[in-house]
Amino acid sequence: MDGTHFGELLRAHRNRRGLTQRQLADLATLSVRAVRNLELGKAQRPRQETVRLLSEVLRLNDSRRAELESAAYAPAPGSRQGIGESVAPPAPTAPMIGRIAELDALMRMLTVDGHRSLSIVGLGGIGKTRLALELAGAVHAGCGWPVLWLPWQCLLDPGAGYGRLADLPVGMLLPEAAGDPRRALAALGPLIGDCRLLLVIDGLDADGDHAAELAGLLQRCPRLRVVVTARTPLRTAGEQVVPLGPMPVPGDPAVGAAELARIESVRLLVSHVHRFHPGFRLDEATAPAVAAICRRLDGVPSALGHAAEWFLTEGPADLLALATHSPLVLASSPSGSGQHADARRHLGRSLAVLPEAGRRVLERMGGRTEPWTVAEAAGPDPEASGYAETTRAVHGLLVHGLLRETADGLRRRFTVLNLVRALTAERPVGAGVPVPVGGA
Numbered sequence: 001m002d003g004t005h006f007g008e009l010l011r012a013h014r015n016r017r018g019l020t021q022r023q024l025a026d027l028a029t030l031s032v033r034a035v036r037n038l039e040l041g042k043a044q045r046p047r048q049e050t051v052r053l054l055s056e057v058l059r060l061n062d063s064r065r066a067e068l069e070s071a072a073y074a075p076a077p078g079s080r081q082g083i084g085e086s087v088a089p090p091a092p093t094a095p096m097i098g099r100i101a102e103l104d105a106l107m108r109m110l111t112v113d114g115h116r117s118l119s120i121v122g123l124g125g126i127g128k129t130r131l132a133l134e135l136a137g138a139v140h141a142g143c144g145w146p147v148l149w150l151p152w153q154c155l156l157d158p159g160a161g162y163g164r165l166a167d168l169p170v171g172m173l174l175p176e177a178a179g180d181p182r183r184a185l186a187a188l189g190p191l192i193g194d195c196r197l198l199l200v201i202d203g204l205d206a207d208g209d210h211a212a213e214l215a216g217l218l219q220r221c222p223r224l225r226v227v228v229t230a231r232t233p234l235r236t237a238g239e240q241v242v243p244l245g246p247m248p249v250p251g252d253p254a255v256g257a258a259e260l261a262r263i264e265s266v267r268l269l270v271s272h273v274h275r276f277h278p279g280f281r282l283d284e285a286t287a288p289a290v291a292a293i294c295r296r297l298d299g300v301p302s303a304l305g306h307a308a309e310w311f312l313t314e315g316p317a318d319l320l321a322l323a324t325h326s327p328l329v330l331a332s333s334p335s336g337s338g339q340h341a342d343a344r345r346h347l348g349r350s351l352a353v354l355p356e357a358g359r360r361v362l363e364r365m366g367g368r369t370e371p372w373t374v375a376e377a378a379g380p381d382p383e384a385s386g387y388a389e390t391t392r393a394v395h396g397l398l399v400h401g402l403l404r405e406t407a408d409g410l411r412r413r414f415t416v417l418n419l420v421r422a423l424t425a426e427r428p429v430g431a432g433v434p435v436p437v438g439g440a
Contacts (some may be wrong), residue, residue, distance in 0.1 A: 006071040007039040008048075013058045025029035027054040032170060046072055047144045089136035089147040090198065096134045097126065098247055098264030105117075106135050106242060110198075110225055111143055115240045116218055119228045122244040122401035125302025126347030128192050128229035129202050131244065134201050134239075135227065145198050147224075152181070152203045157325070185213040189220040196223040204230045207267030220351040231350060233399065243399045246417065247299035250291035257287040264297035266290060280311065295328070296323035298404065298417045303331035303343060310334055327422050347423045350400045357393035362402070371406045371413030 014024050021039070030050065036047060051072050055065045093245060096103075109115045120128045136147045188199070199217075204210065211234050218238070228234060235243045247265040260266050261282055269290065273280045293316070297303040307330045310319055319342045323330045331343040354362075365377050371430060378390040394414065397403045403414045 006068070007033065007041040009068055009071050010035075010054065013060065013064070017058055019057075024054070024057060027057040030054075045089060049144045074252055084329055088140055089133060089149045092130070092137070092273075097268045099131050099134070102242075103134055104139065104396055106131070106227075107138055109140075109240060109242075110135075110139060110227075115238075116224065117214070117226050117228075117236060117239045118242055119230060119233050119239050120242050120244055121233055121399055123300065124231065125300060125343070126244050127301040128244055130301070132200050132202060132227055132229050136198060139198050147198045147200065150184075150199065150201045152201055152205060163386065181210060182213055185210065185217055189217050192221040192224055194221065194223050198220075198225045199225065201228045204228050204234070210234070231400070232353065234238050238434045241399065243401065245398070245401055246404055247301065247304075249294045249299040252292075252295065252344065253288075255291075257283050260287050260291055263294075265294040265304060268301060268307060269294055269304040271304050272310045276308055276312040278372055286316050289320040292320050293323050295417055296320075296327050297331055298419055300331070300417075300419065303327075303345075303419065306331055306333045308345070322335075327418055328426075331419060336410055343419060344423055344426075347419060350402060351420070351423065354400065354402075355393070355396065357389050358396050358400075361390065361393045361397060362416060362420070362424060365414075366416045366424060369415070371415050373411055373413055377414075 013020070017024075019027075021035045022032050024030075025035045028035075028050075030053070034050075048069075055068060055355055056158050060068060106118060106120075109118060120132060122128055136149065139145050140147045192199075214226060214228075214234065215236050218226060218236075233239060247268065248263055250260055250263050250264045261270070266282070270280070270282050280286070291305060294304065297307055307319065307323070310322070310330060313334075314322070319330060328343050334340075362379050364379075365372055374391050375387070377394060378387045394403070398405065398414075402417055402420050404417060406413045406415070
């Protein structure tokens, strides 16, 4: 789109209203230069908010407003479909519960601090995709940025469970890149150009080493912002890593039902339970079991979602017994279906890539149910035991989402997730390296 047709329409509507460029600019809270560049076709793809303001000032009816919007965002005649056509992210199927602090931090990093590359990392099923959806929607609604949503698995396999690649914006823009992620990332550069756009790559496999392609894409597209969800950081230049940990869980002993209902993990579990057991109520009788189930499942969103399925056939007391004896069973779907149906597989993928120092920390601290510090993990003689190495190991475990952090304002303390301890009690961590930790 060269902007010529939009500029001609804008000039015609301005003249029809008898306004000068300065008058139009003042009424629409724009600069005279901005209006002039739009009419001359020098400014391409104006923001949706700009087009809306101009339409209101010019008092356009619905048909003329639609014509102006079409001219603003339509591709030039004979050209390939423009990337700006993909203006909105997928709509979430349900409200997001919790994660408000994380969402606010990500919004600030993108829109205020100006970071161009964010990676939301953590366990499978921790809620990375849901948070990225909310972030994309907030950026699109609040800033007017076009959003291109790219499910990585769908790019690897055009017929994968996320839907057919051909039905997604990236499939229509890059039909020849299906099954070839490197080619797809390279082809996005010319399509994006200097368009202000948010690209969300959901579920990127960090093991594939696509850092160079992403770095090249950011370099070629100066106004592009990229948000990636992945199990581990990509290690690209300028990457801001945002670890997403488990949701807050109730303390022990549990509080009353009213206060319990304000805790994020409890709210999420109860909302899921209502899908399978609409008559369920969180009251003084059910509150202790619900609180304990949330603690046993570490506040991991996918685990809580699968636990809710079990409420179809079992009561809270029976499910608490199951969570105490076999938390990994309760954390997996009883039907065996769904993206995160197998908790063991998703935990195992993160455990398998841990460096040796991380495995040693799990071995040393996994049996402790009370929170511990980095100094305690390093041993009685931190200097001889490699305090710096232990710090790096604990940092890595947090990034992988295998620890829960507790801060008291002065010292940071950690515990190994119950689900991790349950899995490592069943089998070794990594490539045949046993980690004998305490019971789950």
